[in-house]
Every structure is written in structure tokens, then in C-alpha cells.
Amino acid sequence: MISFNQVNKRYPGGYEALKNVSFDIAEGEMVFLTGHSGAGKSTLLKLIAAIERPNSGSVLVNNQNIGALKGAALPYLRRNLGIIFQDHKLLFDRSVFDNVLLPLQICSFDHRESAKRVRAALDKVGLLKREKANPIALSGGEQQRLCIARAIVNRPAILLADEPTGNLDAAYAQEIMDIFRSFHQVGVTLAISTHDESVLQDSGVRRLSLKQGELQ
């Protein structure tokens, strides 16, 4: 599903974020990306979503070479991805409901069907009762779950999560991980970056450990 082959990523200024990284993630697999901050976890996820392009090597998603993808094709790639951002990127000028609606609006989804899907996604993350609230009124954990609802509402095959439990206490973090596990069970491919040892311990999930841009 996702395949990195000798990928290098160097940022302007010479900072090497990823060095010669190769790995494969199978369809329906769940993978943790671990490592200290600055190890290249975020960069790796950005390469999958084509927010950044590799300097050398190839990134394949769904057998498409991301590095060679034309600008006009990018939106259609991203519609197959659900991305959970480290900084949430929620929109505070609209309700919880409308935040989750946005991906469906972008795909020109039918109005009534959209509403059903939005409520299903909110129900999944336990925010159905807050649909009219402004995201600014939500707690950190709730905002994180809202971000998840937005990522899954158009039922993507691949879910990318960048530090989804970053600032949450253990109980909240566990809740979020449970949600991810339920997606894993229905066949979604997940790549989750985290440096949170508490969520890593219990599972038999494969880890990709990054250290200073290199895969360990």
C-alpha cells in the first residue's frame, strides 16, 4: 500500500530529514512510527501525503509514484488519505459539524448523504452531542477526536496520524488508540507517528523507528 525505496529528503538550508529510508506497509496494516522529535516522523508522513516531495528515491502510495505526481492529480490522491494533523488544523469559524463536512463538500457529495456520514463519523469518535459547538469550546482530547472524525468521514483507505496523542493524558490517549484499532479491524491501513511509550507498550503492532532521519 505504501512503499518507500531509498528515500532522501533534504530541506532547503541543508538539513537532512530522511536518509536512505526504505520500507513497505501492507494493505490493512497498522504501523507505528517512533523516534524522538526531529527524527523525521512528520517528514515521512508528509511525503506520503505529497505535502513534501523526496529529493531522491521513490514513494509509492497505491502503486502511484508520489514524486512524479502532477499538481492537478494531488487532490485526488489526498482524497484517498485521511490525515490527522499534529496541530489539528481545525477551522474555528464554523461548527463541529461543518468541520467534518468539509471533506465531503470538497468531493461534491450529495447533501443529505453528507449529513448522515458526518453524524456517523462524529458518533464514532463520541462527539455526536457536540455537533453544533464551535471547536474552540472543545477540550484538547475532543479536538483530537474531531480531527479524526474529519479524517475518516470520506472513508479513506489510508489513515495518517501525526502525534495523535501528543498532549493528552494516558486515559485520553488510550481512548484515541482504541478508535484507531477499530479502524484497523475494518481493514484501514494506518501509519501513526508517536513518541508516547504508554501507547506503544501493549500492542503487537509493527514499529518503524527513526533516529536522526535513518530507519533503525
Place this chain on the structure above:
Amino acid sequence: MRHALALHLALMRSVLRRMFASKLGGLLNILVIGIALSLPTGMYVLLKNAQGLVEQLSGSPQISLFLTLNAQEQDIAELHKRLEANESIAGIEFVARDRALEQLKQSTGLADVIGSLEKNPLPDAFIISPRQTEPQALDALREELAQLPRVEQAQLDSAWAHKLEALLRFGRLAVLILASLLSVALIAVTFNTIRLQILTQRDEIEVSRLIGATNGFIRRPFLYFGALQGLLGGITAWAIVAASLMLLNRPLDELSQLYASQFSIQPLNPGDSLSLLLFSLYLGWLGAWLSVTRHLSQIEPR
């Protein structure tokens, strides 16, 4: 199809909501555009009316031949013969000086003043309708007639109409320049409005890009906004012009009655009105398009 229409309407609603999110701001923008467009439009209407007047007057040019005051009846008869013999004259009307004075009394209401005159100051006159109406032919004929004996003055009635025509050409050019300048101003106003919109919606644009919005999807609301703002500005301009003409026509009516004529300014006809609205819509769209093209590329997700 119905689905597409519903999406369209939803987009329109959200654009309107955004435009009047701050009521005063939205209205002020539309007013600025409306006033800017109403200036050349109003001038155009006035020019077009003047044009109609000129065409009406210069359609059948005439030459007035004023005779010397001491012209005797036999002089007049002789002149009449010579005029009839002239190939380039289509019609001749003789206006005797007494009849001319009588007409003047009736048509101007200056009977008292005229009655107090000791003798008739008006000369006898021939009103000549030329066969050809080209300016050169008219001038040549006028020159020729002026040379005839007992002719004091030969006056081409349409001469002033030609002068006015030249003046109108100048006016049309002035309107064109003004309209061009104000069109650029309209584009600039829209450009800036859209620029501010893009800045305030930076987050939304960035997130939309990240979750798969095409460029078209992102541009569309801004283009709609620009076009709609232009259209509303055009409607405002139309209303300003229509209201101004209504105000102007009342005193003009009184004025034209004093001159014993019927004249009123005709408002914009449907064709011109439609052109105005389409043009303003297009300018708004163009301003938005330029702005979106310029500014959206600067917002790349990180």
C-alpha cells in the same frame, strides 16, 4: 443535474453570507463600485440623448437666405426664378417679412416687445431645401447662394448641428477614457477585496488543499464573490442613473416648456442596461480572477 444546481445554490448562499458578514463593509464596496460605474453610464445616457437630438435636427438640412431690407417685390420675383432654375435646389419656400414677424409674435410670447417696435426689423427670406445633403455640397451651395444679388446672408441651418456633432465626438471619447479608468478602478477594488478575503480564509484554504480540494474548488467561491459584487455594483449604478434622470427630467420639462418644445432625457434602454450589468459582472469576475491567481499560489500547505 439537480445535485449540481443544489451545490451551486449552496455556494451562492455562502458567498452572500460572506459578503454581508459585515453589512456595512459589503454595502460600502457595492456603493463604491456603483458610483464609479454611474459616472460614465450617466454621461453616456446624456450623450446618447444629445446624439438623438442632433440626428433629428441635421436629418433635413436647410439653407436660409436672408435678403437685404431694401429688396423690392420685383427683386424677389427675379431671385425666385433664378432659384427655381438652380439644379441643386429641391424646394423653395418664401417667408415674407410680415409673416415672419407674425410667427415670432405667436411662438415666443414676446408680442408686447415686438408690438412696441416702430418698424419690422426682419428681412424677407427664402428657405431652401437642397437636393444633396453632404456637408461639402451644402457648403458649396451656400457659397453660391450668398453671391446672388439682394442676398444679405445665406445661413446653413445644420451648421451648428455639425459643430455639435464634433463636440459629441469629443464627449464620447471623454466618456470612453473615463469608463476605462473607472473599470480599472473597479477591478482594483475587487482585487483588493478578494485579497483580504483570501488572507482571512488562509486556514480554510490550507486545510482544504490538505484534504483534497482542487484549485477549481478553492477558486470558485472567490470568483463568485467578485462577479456577484460587480453585478450588485452594476445594479446600483443603474439605479443611481435612473433616479438622477427622474430628478433631472422634472426641471428639464419646465425648461423645455419655456422654449415651447417637448424634450426629456430618455433613460437607459433594456439593451444598454443589460450591457451595463454584464460588463460590471465581468469586471468583478476579472478582478477576482486576477487576485485569486496572484494570491492562491502563495498559500501552500506546510
